[in-house]
Amino acid sequence: MGSSGFQLFEFLVSFGYCFARIERRKIDLMKSLVCISKVPDTTTKVTFTDNNTKFNEENVQYIVNPYDEWYSLVRALELKEAKGEGTVTVVNVGPADNEQTIRKALAIGADDAVRIDAQPTDGYYTAAQIAAHAKDKGYDLVWAGSESIDYNGFEVGGMLAELLGLPYVQNATSIDYDGSSATLVRNIEGGQETLSVHSPFVLSTQKGMAEARIPNMRGIMQAKKKPLEVISPVEAENLTEITKFEHPPEKGEVKMIDPENVEELVDLLQNEAKVL
Amino acid sequence: MAVIVYPDTVEKEIKKASKEAVYYASKVAGQLGTETIALALGTLEEDKLSTLAKYGADQVATVHDERLDHFDSCAHTKAVAEIVEQYSARVIVIPYTNNGQGLAPRLSARLKAGLVPGAVDFPRTDGDFVVKKGVFSGKGFAYYKINTDRKIIGMLPNSIGPQENPKAGAVEQLNVTLEDSDFTVQVKDVQKSTEGVPLSEADLVVSGGRGLKGPENWGVIEDLAETIGAATACSRPVADSEWRPHHEHVGQTGQTIRPSLYIAIGISGAIQHLAGINKSKVIVAINKDPEAPILKEADYGIVADAFEVVPKLTEALKEKVAAS
Numbered sequence A: 001m002g003s004s005g006f007q008l009f010e011f012l013v014s015f016g017y018c019f020a021r022i023e024r025r026k027i028d029l030m031k032s033l034v035c036i037s038k039v040p041d042t043t044t045k046v047t048f049t050d051n052n053t054k055f056n057e058e059n060v061q062y063i064v065n066p067y068d069e070w071y072s073l074v075r076a077l078e079l080k081e082a083k084g085e086g087t088v089t090v091v092n093v094g095p096a097d098n099e100q101t102i103r104k105a106l107a108i109g110a111d112d113a114v115r116i117d118a119q120p121t122d123g124y125y126t127a128a129q130i131a132a133h134a135k136d137k138g139y140d141l142v143w144a145g146s147e148s149i150d151y152n153g154f155e156v157g158g159m160l161a162e163l164l165g166l167p168y169v170q171n172a173t174s175i176d177y178d179g180s181s182a183t184l185v186r187n188i189e190g191g192q193e194t195l196s197v198h199s200p201f202v203l204s205t206q207k208g209m210a211e212a213r214i215p216n217m218r219g220i221m222q223a224k225k226k227p228l229e230v231i232s233p234v235e236a237e238n239l240t241e242i243t244k245f246e247h248p249p250e251k252g253e254v255k256m257i258d259p260e261n262v263e264e265l266v267d268l269l270q271n272e273a274k275v276l
Numbered sequence B: 001m002a003v004i005v006y007p008d009t010v011e012k013e014i015k016k017a018s019k020e021a022v023y024y025a026s027k028v029a030g031q032l033g034t035e036t037i038a039l040a041l042g043t044l045e046e047d048k049l050s051t052l053a054k055y056g057a058d059q060v061a062t063v064h065d066e067r068l069d070h071f072d073s074c075a076h077t078k079a080v081a082e083i084v085e086q087y088s089a090r091v092i093v094i095p096y097t098n099n100g101q102g103l104a105p106r107l108s109a110r111l112k113a114g115l116v117p118g119a120v121d122f123p124r125t126d127g128d129f130v131v132k133k134g135v136f137s138g139k140g141f142a143y144y145k146i147n148t149d150r151k152i153i154g155m156l157p158n159s160i161g162p163q164e165n166p167k168a169g170a171v172e173q174l175n176v177t178l179e180d181s182d183f184t185v186q187v188k189d190v191q192k193s194t195e196g197v198p199l200s201e202a203d204l205v206v207s208g209g210r211g212l213k214g215p216e217n218w219g220v221i222e223d224l225a226e227t228i229g230a231a232t233a234c235s236r237p238v239a240d241s242e243w244r245p246h247h248e249h250v251g252q253t254g255q256t257i258r259p260s261l262y263i264a265i266g267i268s269g270a271i272q273h274l275a276g277i278n279k280s281k282v283i284v285a286i287n288k289d290p291e292a293p294i295l296k297e298a299d300y301g302i303v304a305d306a307f308e309v310v311p312k313l314t315e316a317l318k319e320k321v322a323a324s
């Protein structure tokens, strides 16, 4: 090898070394992306308009999906606080009037927010928007809620994981993370499974993850100044569409039973309802 | 053209939800005039494979690979996708269990095949392909139209009920290319719930709320449940106060269940609680407050002190059980 060749080699080694250090530092600085959806408050009376083809938004109060707020966001913040460094970014796919809801997540403690300016018309379409934003940002942990309480899809997290080519742990009830590898507990039918996975990965969260946090005055004031970036959507397909809504069938009148005559209830359950 | 059904073979068992999905798939295949292929990943025993035939599989395809015995969304998605291509399957039915919720969305994104996440009825297949699904946590239903040629139905457990539909179910071994790198999670431990009937599968459920005052009073709930072979459940504050384990909590932020019978004792019936139970076939409410909202949702109600009336009910049921 001539001397210039050697220099090049040396240069590459030092470059590689640098690169490795940058890589390592990037791992130390834990980056979380928390997907938040905006949903009607849990006490909303659900009605439909336009010949039952649209959800009636009139007088509806909106909140951050409880799964996203109570479980994902709070746990992501706890991990960041335990580590003493890192960032938590929230992302929402939705129109401008979602910003009030997004600010709530900033008030709870997220560092910054991204709003992708599009109607989340379908799970795949929504996941494709988030994936386009997340793909080159180096997030270590990407958090979704197990489900949104409006469309109850249990789908966006998994679709996002596939689009990003990352592992996916669905319906997790706890997570510990050491900066490169995580231990999670997730629900399975009739039990629970404990597993480990290397970051980056996508998880969806359920009850057990964390306790709710109520934003304080300081958080609310700070939230107003935190960055909220608005980005344009990418082209993506809607794989499904909703053609019609329906109300659940009306419940009949409740049949009251005399507490002195519980045998009547047993009889009704056996012979009228036929469930025993 | 075939319909492929993926039974969730968690811990190498074929649970109720999987039997139901196989039956469902066989009905869809009937509607479309094609056959049902049940795809069993991992090292299932012979008798488990024949269960799939009993519920409607014309053919059982297996991939006998130990690494597939634990669910891994990456590996399982890759394996299912490959087999879907091999059979040119048009419809893929996946029970929307915990594992199903890891597989179906991934597969949807990978194949660009529209997913109905939580179907509660058979699809309409004349003209558009449309499937009914619950939305707004029990406060409505929506009809999802799938726009793509290939369709994935994530079937909500307990919405149809499994029925036998015996078919030949010849077993065929398949090979798929899986590298070690396709396995992304390492399972450390599996804890099975110790109680008899898991809540998600239970046909009868007895549930207690804050009206029971404290964990020491749960005997009345357990006695009643045991008498009729029911699973036990609770409201959220009960789990939050650690009177009962978290996996018993039903409602909007807990489990959604749809048993034949749900007996709510000392539960007020907040809307978030109802979201998890309002699909039960029959609801019985026992509450000392005649104005409790649960009574509006119930089919049968008793206004009384739970501590007095529940033991009486248990006794009456014991007599019936003994008589039958």
Ligand SMILES: Cc1cc2nc3c(=O)[nH]c(=O)nc-3n(C[C@H](O)[C@H](O)[C@H](O)COP(=O)(O)OP(=O)(O)OC[C@H]3O[C@@H](n4cnc5c(N)ncnc54)[C@H](O)[C@@H]3O)c2cc1C
Pocket: A042, A066, B208, B209, B210, B211, B212, B234, B235, B236, B237, B238, B249, B250, B251, B252, B253, B254, B265, B266, B267, B268, B269, B270, B271, B272, B273, B276, B286, B287, B288, B289, B292, B304, B305, B306, B307
């Ligand atoms: C976003 C959100 C999500 C939530 N998610 C859920 C959820 O998933 N599941 C859930 O359950 N809750 C949930 N909640 C909480 C919910 O709003 C209610 O607070 C909760 O369901 C009340 O529980 P409870 O009925 O046990 O208690 P209470 O509301 O306190 O009711 C106790 C009942 O017991 C009756 N009672 C008292 N003593 C007796 C007696 N001796 N005999 C008979 N009856 C008696 C009382 O009349 C009363 O009706 C959620 C709340 C929010 C805001």
Ligand SMILES: Nc1ncnc2c1ncn2[C@@H]1O[C@H](COP(=O)(O)O)[C@@H](O)[C@H]1O
Pocket: A034, A035, A036, A037, A038, A065, A067, A068, A091, A092, A093, A094, A120, A123, A126, A143, A144, A145, A146, A147, A148, A149, A151, A152, A153, A154, A155, A156, A157
């Ligand atoms: N419009 C959206 N913007 C950002 N995240 C979303 C959106 N819709 C759904 N999600 C995320 O996906 C999770 C599951 O939603 P779903 O699959 O619709 O039940 C939610 O808890 C959110 O974390």
